Amino acid sequence: MKLMGGRKACMVLKVEDGGKGLTKQYQTNCKRLGVDVRYDSPIVRLILDGAGGVTGVIVCRADGTTYDIFATGGVVLCAGDFEANPQMRVQHLGPNWDLAYVRGTPYNTGDLLNMAIKDAGARPSGNWSSCHSTCWDYNAPTDAGDQNLTNQLTKSGYPLGLMFNADGSRFVDEGKGLRNYTYAKFGRAILGQPDGVAFQVWDGNGASWLRDEEYD
Numbered sequence: 338m339k340l341m342g343g344r345k346a347c348m349v350l351k352v353e354d355g356g357k358g359l360t361k362q363y364q365t366n367c368k369r370l371g372v373d374v375r376y377d378s379p380i381v382r383l384i385l386d387g388a389g390g391v392t393g394v395i396v397c398r399a400d401g402t403t404y405d406i407f408a409t410g411g412v413v414l415c416a417g418d419f420e421a422n423p424q425m426r427v428q429h430l431g432p433n434w435d436l437a438y439v440r441g442t443p444y445n446t447g448d449l450l451n452m453a454i455k456d457a458g459a460r461p462s463g464n465w466s467s468c469h470s471t472c473w474d475y476n477a478p479t480d481a482g483d484q485n486l487t488n489q490l491t492k493s494g495y496p497l498g499l500m501f502n503a504d505g506s507r508f509v510d511e512g513k514g515l516r517n518y519t520y521a522k523f524g525r526a527i528l529g530q531p532d533g534v535a536f537q538v539w540d541g542n543g544a545s546w547l548r549d550e551e552y553d
Contacts, residue, residue: 356487380449383412383456391457419447420468421480429465436533438473440490443481470524472500475534493520494547498539502530 352359367374377399384393384405391414393407419425423435425447453459472492477483483490495511500523502508509526513519527535539547 357484379444380452383452385457389458391453414449414453416447416449416453417442417445419450420445422446430468431466433528433533437470437528438477438479439481440469440471440473441482469521470528471520472524472527472535472537489550491551492537494539494543494552495523495537497543497546498537500527500535500537502536503532503534508535 352362354361364374366372375396378396380394381397381403382395383391384395384407386392391408391412393405393412395403395405397403419429420441421439421443422445426434426437454461472495474490474492477490493516496516496519498511499507500509500511508530509519509523527533
Protein backbone atom coordinates (compact mmCIF):
# COMPACT_ATOMS: atom_id res chain seq x y z
CA MET A 338 0.00 0.00 0.00
CA LYS A 339 1.40 3.40 -0.98
CA LEU A 340 0.53 6.44 1.14
CA MET A 341 0.95 10.18 0.70
CA GLY A 342 1.09 12.60 3.63
CA GLY A 343 2.36 12.69 7.18
CA ARG A 344 1.60 10.52 10.16
CA LYS A 345 -1.58 12.32 11.19
CA ALA A 346 -3.09 12.80 7.74
CA CYS A 347 -2.45 10.59 4.76
CA MET A 348 -4.16 9.45 1.58
CA VAL A 349 -3.97 6.01 0.00
CA LEU A 350 -2.55 6.32 -3.50
CA LYS A 351 -2.41 2.69 -4.48
CA VAL A 352 -3.12 -0.77 -3.09
CA GLU A 353 -1.14 -3.68 -4.48
CA ASP A 354 -3.42 -5.84 -6.67
CA GLY A 355 -6.29 -3.36 -6.34
CA GLY A 356 -9.51 -4.42 -4.63
CA LYS A 357 -8.43 -8.05 -4.49
CA GLY A 358 -5.29 -7.05 -2.63
CA LEU A 359 -7.24 -4.82 -0.25
CA THR A 360 -9.70 -7.63 0.51
CA LYS A 361 -6.82 -10.01 1.17
CA GLN A 362 -5.35 -7.51 3.64
CA TYR A 363 -8.70 -7.28 5.43
CA GLN A 364 -8.97 -11.06 5.63
CA THR A 365 -5.42 -11.41 6.91
CA ASN A 366 -5.95 -8.80 9.62
CA CYS A 367 -9.30 -10.29 10.66
CA LYS A 368 -7.65 -13.67 11.10
CA ARG A 369 -4.78 -12.12 13.07
CA LEU A 370 -7.17 -10.28 15.38
CA GLY A 371 -9.50 -13.23 15.85
CA VAL A 372 -12.49 -11.64 14.11
CA ASP A 373 -15.29 -14.15 13.45
CA VAL A 374 -16.29 -13.71 9.79
CA ARG A 375 -19.39 -15.59 8.58
CA TYR A 376 -20.21 -15.90 4.90
CA ASP A 377 -23.57 -16.84 3.35
CA SER A 378 -25.21 -15.50 6.50
CA PRO A 379 -27.79 -12.83 5.58
CA ILE A 380 -29.52 -10.92 8.35
CA VAL A 381 -33.27 -11.46 8.17
CA ARG A 382 -34.39 -9.46 11.20
CA LEU A 383 -33.10 -7.07 13.84
CA ILE A 384 -33.48 -7.87 17.53
CA LEU A 385 -34.75 -4.85 19.47
CA ASP A 386 -34.97 -4.09 23.16
CA GLY A 387 -37.98 -2.48 24.81
CA ALA A 388 -36.75 1.01 23.94
CA GLY A 389 -36.28 0.23 20.26
CA GLY A 390 -32.51 -0.16 20.42
CA VAL A 391 -30.83 -2.85 18.32
CA THR A 392 -29.30 -5.52 20.56
CA GLY A 393 -28.67 -8.25 18.02
CA VAL A 394 -29.64 -9.82 14.72
CA ILE A 395 -31.34 -12.95 13.42
CA VAL A 396 -29.23 -14.69 10.78
CA CYS A 397 -30.26 -17.22 8.14
CA ARG A 398 -28.13 -20.28 7.42
CA ALA A 399 -27.71 -21.78 3.96
CA ASP A 400 -30.26 -24.49 4.83
CA GLY A 401 -32.92 -21.90 5.70
CA THR A 402 -32.76 -22.23 9.48
CA THR A 403 -32.05 -19.18 11.60
CA TYR A 404 -30.13 -18.33 14.76
CA ASP A 405 -29.68 -15.28 16.98
CA ILE A 406 -26.55 -13.23 17.57
CA PHE A 407 -26.61 -10.84 20.52
CA ALA A 408 -24.17 -7.97 21.00
CA THR A 409 -22.66 -6.88 24.30
CA GLY A 410 -21.29 -3.49 23.27
CA GLY A 411 -23.58 -2.39 20.46
CA VAL A 412 -24.46 -3.26 16.87
CA VAL A 413 -22.92 -1.66 13.79
CA LEU A 414 -24.99 -2.23 10.65
CA CYS A 415 -22.61 -2.10 7.67
CA ALA A 416 -25.50 -2.09 5.25
CA GLY A 417 -23.83 -1.27 1.94
CA ASP A 418 -26.34 0.21 -0.48
CA PHE A 419 -29.01 -1.01 -2.92
CA GLU A 420 -27.05 -1.31 -6.17
CA ALA A 421 -28.09 -4.96 -6.64
CA ASN A 422 -31.81 -4.28 -6.13
CA PRO A 423 -33.45 -3.38 -9.48
CA GLN A 424 -36.68 -2.20 -7.84
CA MET A 425 -34.92 0.15 -5.44
CA ARG A 426 -32.74 1.50 -8.26
CA VAL A 427 -35.85 2.49 -10.20
CA GLN A 428 -37.49 3.89 -7.06
CA HIS A 429 -34.58 6.15 -6.13
CA LEU A 430 -32.59 6.67 -9.35
CA GLY A 431 -35.36 6.75 -11.93
CA PRO A 432 -36.62 4.91 -15.05
CA ASN A 433 -34.43 2.33 -16.79
CA TRP A 434 -32.08 1.90 -13.83
CA ASP A 435 -33.39 -1.65 -13.43
CA LEU A 436 -31.60 -2.34 -16.73
CA ALA A 437 -28.19 -1.19 -15.48
CA TYR A 438 -25.48 -3.79 -14.93
CA VAL A 439 -24.36 -4.36 -11.35
CA ARG A 440 -20.73 -3.33 -11.17
CA GLY A 441 -19.96 -4.64 -7.68
CA THR A 442 -21.36 -7.09 -5.17
CA PRO A 443 -24.70 -8.86 -5.72
CA TYR A 444 -25.37 -8.69 -1.97
CA ASN A 445 -26.01 -4.94 -1.69
CA THR A 446 -29.77 -5.31 -1.98
CA GLY A 447 -30.86 -2.63 0.48
CA ASP A 448 -32.52 -5.15 2.80
CA LEU A 449 -30.60 -4.04 5.87
CA LEU A 450 -31.19 -0.37 5.06
CA ASN A 451 -34.93 -1.01 4.95
CA MET A 452 -34.82 -2.97 8.22
CA ALA A 453 -32.95 -0.19 9.97
CA ILE A 454 -35.43 2.44 8.75
CA LYS A 455 -38.62 0.44 9.25
CA ASP A 456 -37.85 -1.54 12.41
CA ALA A 457 -35.26 0.55 14.26
CA GLY A 458 -36.43 4.02 13.27
CA ALA A 459 -33.17 4.94 11.56
CA ARG A 460 -33.27 8.24 9.69
CA PRO A 461 -32.27 8.10 6.00
CA SER A 462 -29.44 10.41 5.05
CA GLY A 463 -27.31 11.13 2.02
CA ASN A 464 -28.33 11.46 -1.61
CA TRP A 465 -30.29 8.39 -2.69
CA SER A 466 -31.08 9.76 -6.15
CA SER A 467 -27.52 9.77 -7.50
CA CYS A 468 -24.92 7.07 -7.94
CA HIS A 469 -21.58 6.10 -9.39
CA SER A 470 -21.87 4.66 -12.89
CA THR A 471 -19.36 4.05 -15.63
CA CYS A 472 -18.75 2.62 -19.08
CA TRP A 473 -18.96 -1.13 -18.51
CA ASP A 474 -18.32 -4.11 -20.79
CA TYR A 475 -21.49 -5.15 -22.60
CA ASN A 476 -20.55 -8.83 -22.19
CA ALA A 477 -20.05 -8.56 -18.42
CA PRO A 478 -22.36 -10.39 -15.99
CA THR A 479 -25.55 -8.38 -15.52
CA ASP A 480 -26.18 -9.00 -11.82
CA ALA A 481 -22.70 -8.81 -10.27
CA GLY A 482 -19.14 -7.83 -11.00
CA ASP A 483 -16.51 -10.45 -11.77
CA GLN A 484 -14.33 -11.09 -8.71
CA ASN A 485 -11.39 -12.14 -10.87
CA LEU A 486 -11.56 -9.49 -13.59
CA THR A 487 -12.82 -6.78 -11.18
CA ASN A 488 -12.22 -3.33 -12.68
CA GLN A 489 -10.89 -4.73 -15.96
CA LEU A 490 -14.50 -4.61 -17.18
CA THR A 491 -14.39 -0.81 -17.05
CA LYS A 492 -14.06 0.87 -20.45
CA SER A 493 -12.67 4.28 -19.59
CA GLY A 494 -10.71 5.08 -22.76
CA TYR A 495 -13.43 7.27 -24.25
CA PRO A 496 -11.48 10.58 -23.86
CA LEU A 497 -9.07 9.21 -26.49
CA GLY A 498 -11.78 8.64 -29.08
CA LEU A 499 -15.50 8.97 -29.77
CA MET A 500 -18.65 7.36 -28.39
CA PHE A 501 -21.73 6.64 -30.49
CA ASN A 502 -25.11 5.24 -29.59
CA ALA A 503 -26.88 2.48 -31.54
CA ASP A 504 -28.23 5.10 -33.98
CA GLY A 505 -24.71 6.26 -34.83
CA SER A 506 -25.04 9.58 -33.00
CA ARG A 507 -22.64 11.12 -30.51
CA PHE A 508 -24.34 12.06 -27.24
CA VAL A 509 -21.55 13.44 -24.99
CA ASP A 510 -18.41 15.51 -25.30
CA GLU A 511 -15.85 12.79 -24.66
CA GLY A 512 -13.07 15.29 -23.95
CA LYS A 513 -15.06 17.55 -21.65
CA GLY A 514 -12.72 16.81 -18.76
CA LEU A 515 -10.41 14.26 -17.25
CA ARG A 516 -11.88 10.78 -17.06
CA ASN A 517 -12.18 10.93 -13.26
CA TYR A 518 -14.47 13.95 -13.60
CA THR A 519 -16.76 12.58 -16.30
CA TYR A 520 -17.15 8.80 -16.10
CA ALA A 521 -19.98 8.78 -13.53
CA LYS A 522 -21.98 11.28 -15.62
CA PHE A 523 -21.30 9.43 -18.85
CA GLY A 524 -22.40 6.10 -17.37
CA ARG A 525 -25.80 7.65 -16.72
CA ALA A 526 -25.80 9.17 -20.21
CA ILE A 527 -25.16 5.76 -21.81
CA LEU A 528 -28.09 4.24 -19.93
CA GLY A 529 -30.31 6.89 -21.51
CA GLN A 530 -29.38 5.85 -25.05
CA PRO A 531 -31.30 3.29 -27.16
CA ASP A 532 -30.93 -0.13 -25.51
CA GLY A 533 -28.56 1.47 -22.98
CA VAL A 534 -25.61 0.75 -25.28
CA ALA A 535 -22.69 2.80 -26.61
CA PHE A 536 -19.80 2.06 -28.96
CA GLN A 537 -16.29 3.44 -28.48
CA VAL A 538 -14.17 4.21 -31.54
CA TRP A 539 -10.51 5.30 -31.82
CA ASP A 540 -8.00 5.94 -34.54
CA GLY A 541 -4.56 4.31 -34.47
CA ASN A 542 -3.03 7.02 -32.31
CA GLY A 543 -5.78 6.95 -29.71
CA ALA A 544 -5.89 3.17 -29.54
CA SER A 545 -2.19 3.00 -28.72
CA TRP A 546 -2.84 4.87 -25.45
CA LEU A 547 -5.61 2.59 -24.16
CA ARG A 548 -5.04 0.74 -20.90
CA ASP A 549 -4.10 -2.89 -21.55
CA GLU A 550 -6.03 -4.14 -18.52
CA GLU A 551 -9.26 -2.72 -19.93
CA TYR A 552 -8.93 -3.31 -23.67
CA ASP A 553 -6.39 -6.09 -24.24
